[in-house]
Every structure is written in structure tokens, then in C-alpha cells.
Amino acid sequence: ISVYRVQADNNNNSPQGVQIVGQTDYWDSINLQEGGDYAPVDKGLAIQDFLNQLKPGGFQATPAAPEIPYQLLRRGNGYEIRRYPSTCVVTMPYGRRDEGFGSLGAFTQGMNPLGPAIMEVRDQQAGDKVMTWPLTFAAPGESSARFVTEASQKSKDFAQWSECEVVSRPEQVIAVREFADASMEPVVRRADRELRQALIRDGIRVNSSSSSSTDSVLFAQYDAIFSMGKRRGEAWIVLDEDMHCW
Structure with a gap:
């Protein structure tokens, strides 16, 4: 400022x-x-x-897909706050990340999906995990992303894709903390915890629905699942834009 x-x-x-x-x-x-x-x-x-x-980043892992553009609202000490545009995404439950990548890769063949892959672990013990891949995003001046009708129809027409859901998502403000290790549960939860501590330190309020990382955690993966090199993962927390004046 x-x-x-x-x-x-x-x-x-x-x-x-x-x-x-x-x-x-x-x-x-x-x-x-x-x-x-x-x-x-x-x-x-x-x-x-x-x-x-x-500083140069060294040997980087191969990105899995082109990244959705975003507006950087704040680069804080240990975190960033970004505004992402409206998107059309496909989501599906998964057990293992490699299987989730394989299934969504097959479902989106020919659709040119975007990155990052977004994982939400809602209940680790119950295995309630959801993977999301962006398909389109709203360009500047557009209020919403183009809905991918062919993807939605594919999930309805073929039983093997019945668990895939194509939905539109509004613009979001997201707090992000990057990590370079593989996206294992201890790594992700540590990054989530450190992100929350940094936000509290800087007086940034978190949604009540995102107030605890005990049961639910949201994280993003940019690199291909078995790629070599420095990885790029991020813990994400969705913020309520009405709580802050950016």
C-alpha cells in the first residue's frame, strides 16, 4: 500500500x-x-x-496443464491472496490421486483441461475426497465461464462417467501457501496449518466453513502426477471477499 x-x-x-x-x-x-x-x-x-x-527456480517438474490466470491481490509473508475468475469444472470422487488423474484425463480427452488439479479432502477416515479439473474460465469482461455442454452430456450418457459432475463456479478469492514436497497428507496439512496461522497473524478473517483443517483441507497440484523435478503444490483457503477490502 x-x-x-x-x-x-x-x-x-x-x-x-x-x-x-x-x-x-x-x-x-x-x-x-x-x-x-x-x-x-x-x-x-x-x-x-x-x-x-x-532467484532461478532450478529444475521444475513438468506442468500437467496450462494454468488458469488469476489476479494477485496480496503477496504476504508466506502466502498469496488471489482472485480467480469464474470457471466451468469437472469434479469426481477419488481414492488415490494417480487414479483420479487417470480417470479425469480419460474423461477430458479432447477437451483441453486446465490446471491446477484441485483436491478437497473432506473426511480422511471416511475416504471422502473430491478432485476437480478446470475446463474453461471467464475472460476479462465476462461474468461467467463458458459451460462445457459436451462434458456434461458425456457424464449423463455413459455409465462409466456417472460420478463425473460438470458445474459452473463463481469468481473466488483464495489464500494460497506453496509447498515443494510431494502432496502427502502430512505435507498438505502442515501447509494448511501454516497458511491459517499467517492469515490470523495478518488480521485476515477466514470463512467459518473453512475455520478448521481437522476434517477438511483443500490443495492444488500443478505438476504431472509422476513428473521429476521440483514440485509445485499449494494449500488453498477460500476467503469471503465481503470480509476484506482488496
Whole structure:
């Protein structure tokens, strides 16, 4: 954010009647303090934060699909907040992620699905897990994504795809924490827990439906299931946009 110092414009040079006499810029990643206030920090921290953004990533795992575009609303310390456009997605329950990738890959053949793959573990003990693949997204200026009718019809016409559901989803604001390890349960739940702690630290409220990671966790995977190299996974928490002014 930028904080401006103003004073009354006694010379009537400004139609607003004020004159800007100073400006202080703050970065969410280093200046945001516990509780949501901003404070100055040593310039060395700012330089290091900037250099960290320029570091090469090394050998990266192969992306499974083109990524949905998003608007970055905040780059905080240990997390990002993004606005994703409306999407049309296909979802299905799964037991193992490799099987889920295989099934959705077969279902979406010829449909050019997008990334990331999004997994929601609602009840680990009961095996209640759902995988989601985006199919289309709303372009700038569009209120909703194109509904993929052929995918919806395919799930109705063939018994083998009866568990696949094609639905439209509205625009969402999502808090994200990245992790580079394989998406095993301890890794995902640790990232989810650390993300929640960072949001609380910075005064960001979480939906009541997303207030606990004990039973439910949401995470995204960008790389192909058996790819080599540095992986890219993310813990996700959906935020209520009405709770915050971005």
C-alpha cells in the first residue's frame, strides 16, 4: 500500500483542496505486522525480498496443464491472496490421486483441461475426497465461464462417467501457501496449518466453513502426477471477499 501525507492547498492549485507532500510505500511481504498494521523495516530486508523474487527456480517438474490466470491481490509473508475468475469444472470422487488423474484425463480427452488439479479432502477416515479439473474460465469482461455442454452430456450418457459432475463456479478469492514436497497428507496439512496461522497473524478473517483443517483441507497440484523435478503444490483457503477490502 501507499500512505500519503497531505496538507491544505491554500493556493487553490488542486481541485480537491489538498496537496500531497509525502508518500511512504509498504510491501505486504515485509512491512505488514501482526494484527494487520504496517510499519517501516530495515532497507536490507526490502532488498533481500526483491532479490528472492529473482532467484532461478532450478529444475521444475513438468506442468500437467496450462494454468488458469488469476489476479494477485496480496503477496504476504508466506502466502498469496488471489482472485480467480469464474470457471466451468469437472469434479469426481477419488481414492488415490494417480487414479483420479487417470480417470479425469480419460474423461477430458479432447477437451483441453486446465490446471491446477484441485483436491478437497473432506473426511480422511471416511475416504471422502473430491478432485476437480478446470475446463474453461471467464475472460476479462465476462461474468461467467463458458459451460462445457459436451462434458456434461458425456457424464449423463455413459455409465462409466456417472460420478463425473460438470458445474459452473463463481469468481473466488483464495489464500494460497506453496509447498515443494510431494502432496502427502502430512505435507498438505502442515501447509494448511501454516497458511491459517499467517492469515490470523495478518488480521485476515477466514470463512467459518473453512475455520478448521481437522476434517477438511483443500490443495492444488500443478505438476504431472509422476513428473521429476521440483514440485509445485499449494494449500488453498477460500476467503469471503465481503470480509476484506482488496
